[in-house]
Amino acid sequence: MQSRPMSKVQSRTLKTRAKLIEASESVVKTDGYEALRVEQVVSLAGVAKGTFFSHFKDKDVLMEQLIAPRLNSYLDEIESLPTPESVEEIVRHLQPLIAFITCERYVFDVILRHSGAAAKEEIGPIAECFFRMGMVTGPWLAMGPFRKDISPELLADGLGAFLIQTMALNFCALHNERAMQDQLTIYLKAWLQPTV
Amino acid sequence: MQSRPMSKVQSRTLKTRAKLIEASESVVKTDGYEALRVEQVVSLAGVAKGTFFSHFKDKDVLMEQLIAPRLNSYLDEIESLPTPESVEEIVRHLQPLIAFITCERYVFDVILRHSGAAAKEEIGPIAECFFRMGMVTGPWLAMGPFRKDISPELLADGLGAFLIQTMALNFCALHNERAMQDQLTIYLKAWLQPTV
């Protein structure tokens, strides 16, 4: 469990947690996120079921810890890219991230559920990724050929909102990568480059 | 179960379903949506558990059928209101709807999960509500003092996206009604009244 400050964490704790994470990742790699079963994970890790829940409050917390690092690695990639000069380029930069988030309906649902902070001041790792996305895209929006009448933070917020909207709306119809990019482009041009 | 076309539906079917819905609503009224248990519902309705699942594919489908009518009644109200002349007025018009959607974390999650269509061409009652919201707000946005460079449909889409975003971000911090209205107002002014 999220070790409170000042408690003595034994070294085996870290080892057990590592085993659980490793087992989880191997399950996900072969069967996907949705197929993950706690019982399978603990049996692979060679520990009892109760142990799982003393390391993770519930299955969702494990899911967060599996998904957030993936999101962060996509953000690393994105961060290393040159500042995009157009909406199309922004969409292209975000594409790998989008592809991952929509790789499974279940993954999208988990991310959605945790994209806002859960309780006051308890911001989870996935919510942190969204925060980080704002930090990454904000400068893009400040520097590129986009509207200047509102703050980059607000622009980034909107980008996030339209990103979610696009993915939510396109989970039905033939789950088309192309359609999603096109729709997101339309949204972002309207948001970032209004011509009143 | 969603009766396939052309099967003969017996009259007792309707009676049983009505009993189930009524029992569900009574549970929700006293304990809230999250507390609803299928076992309690069937025992209140005086039917077996299996019966529940021959009427509703799963618990989520029941939830949709409980929540969608509420959403629609709020939309009825909203539809009867005069066309808003400002962002503030829009936000005020939407307030009761927002209050309901955020009445419980569980309700918000159910709505989010079903706000996009689930499978191709299988659009659920909650997704229909969002579609309807677009039909209601589109004309507002076309007639009011808002940007004209993009279609009312697109404007309405954005309104929906910012609505979700606002609710998602404000579920943590002290779940403040005032804060939500203020944030939504900021988003919508930026979206509907850009000043480049």
Next chain:
DNA sequence: CTACATTAATGACCGTGGTCAATTTTGGAG
């Protein structure tokens, strides 16, 4: 009215996430 195919209802059963009192392990104080 009867026979019978169709539709509805039943409840024992299962899968799986999550709990908790009891037990074992750990590592530091003396």
Next chain:
DNA sequence: CTCCAAAATTGACCACGGTCATTAATGTAG
């Protein structure tokens, strides 16, 4: 090294959503 309080682990147990072969009710053709 010994002892022991704190930390970690265990697994039987529970809650609850969901399944399905079996049984009962329905209404229609003859």
